[in-house]
Amino acid sequence: MLDQIRNLDVDRLQLPEALELHAVGSATLESFKRFEVDPPGWLANGIETLEVEIRRARRDMLSKKLADANARVETYKSQKQKRMDAEAEIARITALLQE
Amino acid sequence: MEQGIGRREVIAELTRSPHGDFAAYLPVGQRAARDDGEFLAHLIAWNHKNGQIRDSKTALPVVTLGVSSFNGELRESSLAHLAQLSPRDLVKAYRFAPQAGPARNAVRKLVRRYLREREADESRWEYAAVAHRSSMKTLYAATRTRPAAFADLILFKRQYPSGSLFEAVANLGALDDVGAAGMILKRKVPFLVAKGALGARMKSEPLLLALIQRMSPTELATNARFLQKAGMETSPALRAAFEEAMEKATTSKKATLKTTKAAKATTGKMQKKLRALQERQIDANAIKGNWLVLGDRSWSMDKSIAISREVSATLARYCEGAVRLVFFDTTPRALDVSGKTYEEILDLTKRIVPNGGTSIGCGLQWALDRKFEADGIAVVSDGGENNPPSFASVYEKYCRQFDSEPPVYFWKVEGDPDHLTPSMVAAGHDLQALDLCGKTPDQYSIPNMAQAMRASRYSLIDEIMETPLLRLSDVFKAA
Numbered sequence: 001m002l003d004q005i006r007n008l009d010v011d012r013l014q015l016p017e018a019l020e021l022h023a024v025g026s027a028t029l030e031s032f033k034r035f036e037v038d039p040p041g042w043l044a045n046g047i048e049t050l051e052v053e054i055r056r057a058r059r060d061m062l063s064k065k066l067a068d069a070n071a072r073v074e075t076y077k078s079q080k081q082k083r084m085d086a087e088a089e090i091a092r093i094t095a096l097l098q099e
Numbered sequence: 100m101e102q103g104i105g106r107r108e109v110i111a112e113l114t115r116s117p118h119g120d121f122a123a124y125l126p127v128g129q130r131a132a133r134d135d136g137e138f139l140a141h142l143i144a145w146n147h148k149n150g151q152i153r154d155s156k157t158a159l160p161v162v163t164l165g166v167s168s169f170n171g172e173l174r175e176s177s178l179a180h181l182a183q184l185s186p187r188d189l190v191k192a193y194r195f196a197p198q199a200g201p202a203r204n205a206v207r208k209l210v211r212r213y214l215r216e217r218e219a220d221e222s223r224w225e226y227a228a229v230a231h232r233s234s235m236k237t238l239y240a241a242t243r244t245r246p247a248a249f250a251d252l253i254l255f256k257r258q259y260p261s262g263s264l265f266e267a268v269a270n271l272g273a274l275d276d277v278g279a280a281g282m283i284l285k286r287k288v289p290f291l292v293a294k295g296a297l298g299a300r301m302k303s304e305p306l307l308l309a310l311i312q313r314m315s316p317t318e319l320a321t322n323a324r325f326l327q328k329a330g331m332e333t334s335p336a337l338r339a340a341f342e343e344a345m346e347k348a349t350t351s352k353k354a355t356l357k358t359t360k361a362a363k364a365t366t367g368k369m370q371k372k373l374r375a376l377q378e379r380q381i382d383a384n385a386i387k388g389n390w391l392v393l394g395d396r397s398w399s400m401d402k403s404i405a406i407s408r409e410v411s412a413t414l415a416r417y418c419e420g421a422v423r424l425v426f427f428d429t430t431p432r433a434l435d436v437s438g439k440t441y442e443e444i445l446d447l448t449k450r451i452v453p454n455g456g457t458s459i460g461c462g463l464q465w466a467l468d469r470k471f472e473a474d475g476i477a478v479v480s481d482g483g484e485n486n487p488p489s490f491a492s493v494y495e496k497y498c499r500q501f502d503s504e505p506p507v508y509f510w511k512v513e514g515d516p517d518h519l520t521p522s523m524v525a526a527g528h529d530l531q532a533l534d535l536c537g538k539t540p541d542q543y544s545i546p547n548m549a550q551a552m553r554a555s556r557y558s559l560i561d562e563i564m565e566t567p568l569l570r571l572s573d574v575f576k577a578a
Contacts, residue, residue: 011368012375014346060339067308067336071281082278 002028005046010053018057022050105131106138106560108532110551121158121195128162129200132169138564139163140173145566147180152547156180157188158195165200172568178209179569182216186227186234189213193241210242212575218247219577225264228254230289264288271296280309290314302329304337311340316348320357323373324364332368345372349379388474388554389420391505392436393462395480395512396426400453402512406535406545407479408448410510412441413549414477423471424448428455429486431465459519460488463497472501474554477508483515484522491522506531508552513537 001024010018025047032039077085109131131139143159150156160177163169169177181192193210196202214235217224228235228250236254239246252258259265267286271279271293283293283306290313294301301310307329314322319341331337348358358380362373392414394407404426411424415436424444425433432451436444459480466473484490498504507528509519513536523530533548540548553559 009371011371014342014349014375016346057339057342060335060342063335064308064337064339064343067280067305068284068312071277071284071305071309073281074275074278075281075285 002043005050006042008046008049010049013053015054015057015061018050018054022047022054025050105135108534109135109139109142110559110563119154121154121161121191122198124155124158124162125199128159129166132163132166136163136166136169136173138560139169140176140568141564141566143177143180144568145563147183148566153188157184157192161192161195161199161202161206164196164202164205167201172570174205175571176568178205179571179574181206181209182213182571182574183569186231186238190234190237190241193238207242210238211244212571214238214242214244214246216575216577218250221249222264224250225253226287226289229264229268229292268292268296276300276303276305280305283309283313288313290318304334307331308336308340311337311344314344316344317357319344319348320361320373323361323369327365327369342372345376348376385419386414386417386475386550386552386554387419389472390414390418390422390552390554391463391466391471391473391476392422392424393459393476393478393480394424394426394451395428395457395459395478396432396451396453397428397455397457397483398453399514400481400512402535403479403481403510403514404448404451404453406510406512406540408441408444409545410477410479410549411436412439412444413546414552415439415444417550420474421471423466423473425462425465426451427458427462429458429461431462433465433469456486457484457515458486458488459484459490460493461486463490463493464488467493467497467500470500472503473505474503475506475508475552477510477549477552478519479510479512480519481512481514482509482517482519484518485515489522490519491526491528494523494528495526504528506553508533510548511536 001021005021005025008021013021025043029039029043029047032043109127128139131142139159140163143163146159147156160180163177164174181189184192189210193203193206196206217227232254238244239250239254245251246254249260252260253263253265259269264286267282268288271282271288274282279297279300282288288296290310293306293310293313297306300306307326311319311326311331326337326341331341358373358377362370362377365373392407392411394411395403407424407426411422415422415438418437421435421437423433424436425431426448434444434447436447439447457480459478459482462478463476465471478490494507507523508531510533511517520530520532531552551559
């Protein structure tokens with residue numbers, strides 16, 4: 001696994017793999033610190049790259065969940081609510097056109 | 100039929116995959132049903148779970164129904180496997196049945212039971228009918244099965260009950276993008292059905308998001324290029340949906356070949372992700388051991404050279420160990436192709452042209468001299484040895500040297516008379532023949548056949564025989 005961090009290519013990783021590598025890399029880095037041995041540069045760089053990628057994947061996942069939730073809410077709206085939404089949209093666009 | 104060789108021949112026919120030509124399964128299928136019915140029944144079960152070629156899952160069970168000696172639990176297992184097909188494939192089975200002998204009545208009775216089973220669960224029936232409307236109509240009409248009242252209204256009179264899945268699909272076009280996306284997710288509308296209902300609108304982000312979540316692993320691979328062009332990589336939500344879908348596709352055995360094609364069709368990060376997915380899928384189907392591929396490059400062996408490249412490329416992809424490709428005429432020309440792609444192998448071997456005499460043994464002698472211990476050997480040739488050393492003589496020395504007997508798979512192409520097989524038999528050695536004489540394997544056949552090779556002579560056969568047969572009660576739950 002350390003070899004994967006050394007030759008890191010985040011484009012090929014799935015999120016669970018990235019999390020696993022981050023855990024292994026972080027634990028290894030801690031060991032270096034504990035024994036007061038200088039860690040290799042690629043280890044810290046790799047961990048940082050993985051963190052960026054994990055945060056990116058998490059934000060993407062949240063965006064997806066939000067979009068899914070909005071889509072599902074739409075299906076529960078009554079005809080009356082949908083009409084009100086459409087009328088509000090008409091009013092908004094009319095106001096913009098009059099600017 | 101001698102057990103070892105006969106069963107291999109059946110497997111080879113199965114993996115040869117003549118696309119769309121069910122009748123091509125008749126000769127070997129009928130013979131196998133008569134001579135080794137138990138093996139064929141287990142092979143049908145194994146193929147249903149592990150096979151990548153859909154035609155064989157439809158054709159083989161039908162072929163067995165036309166053989167009178169294939170009876171009892173074996174026959175029941177064939178029927179049960181047919182009952183697991185989609186409506187579309189079941190239509191194909193019904194249309195093929197007359198060619199298989201007296202099989203049509205059995206298939207007709209099965210179709211009726213299949214339709215009644217689905218009618219007993221309206222939501223299950225509805226889902227099948229939405230995804231396969233035309234096939235479901237054909238099944239009712241062709242077998243003269245009177246549909247249940249609700250089925251008749253929906254399929255034949257197009258009257259959709261309020262709140263039904265049919266009504267939801269019919270109204271998709273009238274909803275805005277977000278509303279349509281929500282409906283697709285809520286009602287689990289199949290991808291192809293939603294795509295048909297939405298047309299060009301499906302490129303909008305909310306709809307793409309919903310559709311990605313409805314795609315099977317195969318559909319994901321097939322539509323990868325379209326998704327990339329639609330801007331999937333620039334949208335966080337679409338990226339997340341795609342990555343989630345790819346995680347699910349990792350364990351898919353069915354999508355491996357499609358993933359390979361998709362990876363070639365895409366670029367950049369998407370291509371990297373697909374190649375990584377391909378490797379994970381391959382890991383799930385890895386072939387064990389080191390392999391030696393001996394490719395005949397003697398006079399007129401163009402086909403052998405082409406097939407050798409494909410076989411070695413497949414092994415290089417799927418093999419856990421090392422792969423050596425040795426082209427031979429009367430001298431060997433060896434290459435280490437471990438981990439190489441087909442394109443890389445093509446480039447390395449572009450100057451290999453057919454010429455010279457034939458000494459299959461010189462290829463194996465190379466491996467012996469280099470102490471390359473192969474767990475399996477594939478020989479692609481017409482078998483027309485006309486120069487020493489003979490393969491059989493070197494094989495004896497090879498087995499003594501490494502104290503093992505690696506299985507030999509003989510991919511036989513047309514050409515000179517085959518001396519390899521009789522010499523191996525005379526020396527008391529087994530040879531697994533894959534007969535390609537007069538046949539042109541397509542792009543799926545060779546990887547399929549190569550993946551069926553095993554480093555242990557009978558491990559695939561053991562795997563097949565251990566696959567349990569099905570009973571109709573396993574498939575039909577309704578009374």
